[in-house]
Amino acid sequence: MDPLSWHARKAVRARTPLPGDAPAPERANTIEILLERLRQAGINGDFESRTLYTRRLPPGCRSCLAGRGTNLLVTGLCTRDCFFCFNHKPRVDETVVHGIPISDPSEAPEIVERFGLRSVGLSGGEPLLRPERVLAILRALKAMPRPPRVDLYTNGDRADDLTLLELRRAGLDAIRFDLAARGYDLEPVRRAHWIFEEVAVEIPVIPEHKKQLERMVLELDAMGVPFLNIHELFLCAENRDRVVSDGQVPLKVDSPHLLWRPTAESGVAALELLLFALAHTRSLSVYYCSCGTQEVIASRGLARQRTRPSGS
Secondary structure: OOOOHHHHOOOOOOOOOOOOOOOHHHHHHHHHHHHHHHHHHOOEEEOOOOEEEOOOOOHHHHHHHOOOEEEEEOOOOOOOOOOOOOOOOOOOOOEEEOOEEEOOHHHHHHHHHHOOOOEEEEEOOOHHHOHHHHHHHHHHHHOOOOOOEEEEEEOOOOOOHHHHHHHHHOOOOEEEEOHHHHOOOOHHHHHHHOOOOOEEEEEEEOHHHHHHHHHHHHHHHHHOOOEEEEEEOEEOOOOHHHHHHOOOOEOOOOOOOOOOEEEHHHHHHHHHHHHHHHHHOOOOEEEEEOHHHHHHHHHHHHHHHHHOOOOO
16 A cells, blocks of 8 residues: 555646656666566566566555545645645645545544455654544554454654554554655664564655665665655655656656656666675565556456445
């Protein structure tokens, strides 16, 4: 389950013109070379969608890949202002479940049950700006007759020991940190690793940060952190000006589901990071949830809603 899934459910593409694309032949050749090296190295997953992982899939991502996961936006407010952020601006303190706004945490289980969802990602903004809301939602979901798996996405700014302990006692299954939001500072991951059996880092791959990302991979592996999830850096209506200003170049992608376009070099850097992890880690699993993966998730989720019998 990842925080992009709610956006992936929408079936209308952004039509606003974006800057030109990177030279396709050279980039395509580089990608094919990297994919062949990954095949030879024994990478797992699906090459067509570029849903690739080094050891095993994070448990929370399995339902998502089956089209049975969703995002629960706890609040649009945040402690950071990342250039790659895809959330709506101006930021609003609202709670949205599977695309449906709610006014009280007790409303969340009915929506999860209605759509037959099996995993929920609590995200933001920064959800721990509203810790009591997070705990109320979590307790309501875990009180369901068939409770879903619940992961929390956070940048770690408000993840103090007391909050982490309360989340664990309330039944949170795993916690995922976006360390790209805080300069790859591993301190909140270290704290959470003492409390949760499953801790993950989930980040967009910023090509210029390649060396930092490689160091982070080695440090996470040495700590015994089980999962690192990586995404392509992408452009959408909410972040395109800042992403382009950062020097990123979008690709032309025709998608009936996605509201964004991946950047040219992020996918290359992600494949290179997978190769690095295969060669240099002992236990860390790195999962590449690409824009192709998001396309698969969106199509499966929409197909499932069309064919699901009422009340099932």
